[in-house]
Amino acid sequence: MRRKQKSKATDRLTVTLAEGQRQALQSIAEKNGATLAFIVRFALREFIRLHTDGQLRLTFPSGEELG
16 A cells, blocks of 8 residues: 655735636736746745845735735
């Protein structure tokens, strides 16, 4: 009997997207031959990489721009 290999530790997150965001992400995924999950993980990695400094400070847009 084969045993399941233990996968890397993961953490699940549920996010509610603004109108049109899922379709935009899905379109990016399709154009790149990737899954929606991969695109979201990639985007998060890039966001963290670009915004990491000593204190992870961000300048947030006004509420209307957040969607």
